[in-house]
Amino acid sequence: MDFVVFTQQVINGLVNGMAYVLIATGLTLIFGVLRIVNFAHGEFYMLGAFFTYYVMSMLGLDYISAALIATGLTAAVGILANVLFFWPLRKEHEFTILLSSLGLALLLTNGGEVVFGADPKYVASPFSDEIVEWGDLIVTQQRLVVFAVGVVVLIALYLFIKNSSMGKMMRATAQNAEGAALTGINIRRVHAWTFALACGLAAVAGALVGPTAMIYPTVGSWAVLKGFIVVIMGGLGSIPGALVGGLALGVIESLGGGYISLGFAEAIGYAIIIIVLLWRPQGLFGTAKKA
């Protein structure tokens, strides 16, 4: 086994994995705090990428500020989706909420196709063409940016949840929503903030990964599948689980794609879920209801 090729695969895997981590963290945050499985989460990744593209081409802004604006816009769409689809149904059965989010996913994907058009688009980033070399290893700057921004965003999120008063309110809601409401926590605000944060994280992933691949309106279903694999692996509702699961999935897929077959690399992720669930039905770091 060639060491350079191996290391290169691992690095590529870590970069892809960091994007999965960003997607899965949002998914796990919404589930952990609000007990909602948001099937439409991948669509916010898609919106993040498309908003970046349109802010750049229509307002003529540079990549970084376009990505920031796109993240803000997507977070706003997330709050709106919460107000329209999730908040009114919060007392309903989890089944109803899941179906409602499936409807939202279809609405955003197909609406995206109507508004953005079905043909793939390409987000131009100044970092995509620059290459960084360490000996024999080659990485594009964009990939380094994905990883670095991912690390910064996750640390910021950790500090926010740990120290800010909203973060504390979110943790209280996660532990016991009714109890939190009784102590005077404004659950409505917690809902809105959680959605804004989660959808913003998905949008950051979209804006970062956009320049490394083509974007098209159905890309959300790919993103949500990856997110689901990661959260099932790590445990639904667990942020450390999302981190470990996402990076592990990225590396395993990359190695599988490099040494076995590119096609079956996709299936490897799912195979991992099955093995993990047979061994620990609640995921590596999580808790689940058993039948």
Added chain:
Amino acid sequence: MANKILPFIALAVLAILPLLTGSTYLHHLLVLWMLYALLALSLNIIVGYLGELTFGHAAFFGIGAYAAAILGMDYGLPGLPALLFAGFIAGVFGLVIGYVALRIVGPQFAILTLGFGSIIYTVTNYWVDVTRGPMGISNIPPLSFGPEWLTFSTAQEYYYVALACVVIFAYACYALVHSRTGRAFIATRENPNLASSLGIDIFHMKLLGFVVATVVAGIGGALYAHYVKVITPELMGLQYMSALIIMVIVGGRGTIAGPIIGALIYVGLLELLRPLGAMRLVIFAALLIASVIFLPGGIVSLWRRYVEQPVLRKSATPQPDARREIAP
């Protein structure tokens, strides 16, 4: 009383429906309706009776379709044995997947079935030697039960085959719900803890329902493959899966008429809205959301609300006494 006659009237109408028109286009839509109705009924066992949401059902439809196509083309087995074998293969997959996935309930089950569905989709897409990959399989032989005159070629003939399957399966569902096993299903859905305290083996109950649903989906897939003659891995994609869920939810889960009506709404609207292009799928999504929020019982619940129990509707807040009067 009306409820006893109604299914027979519906059956008679369905039987003469293709004779009313000579248009092969309308016949084609009728076949699609019946095929989707069969699939929606099978999904309804899991969603309606077991109370679990599965995102993997389209995969079993696809397994049945591929099994029938491969058996028909490579092994020259186009008839009833292939149909049953396709159902059997889908059922074996259903048994394995159900055995693993049904240990988990709720949203995690939905995600897990989505994962299984995606594995089957991915394998179908990349296992080119067997499935011809994204190109799909074409020129699938027609459904044949042996002699020339039992080889099905026109849409009208397929309609009657599919209708027969729907009627048989709908009756099976009806009989199931009214049997001891069916009541155990409902008890499991309503309150798993109570059901298990009454000695119902929830896991095996659910596994049974899951396998039956996958067998029927496989048979539906086999019929579809023989009828359409071209299949691609897209059969198992998210698009078909969401379509099936829309049919069951909009029609009315947990009922027999609901999925059939839901399939009609889906096929009908899909054709009527065809000029709108991508916009029609937005309308379907809106329909699903509206149904989930405003009409959780689906279209058939309107019947119950306005025809069977009109008295309840008149009183703004249903009185317990009023309900007792109506209940038999």
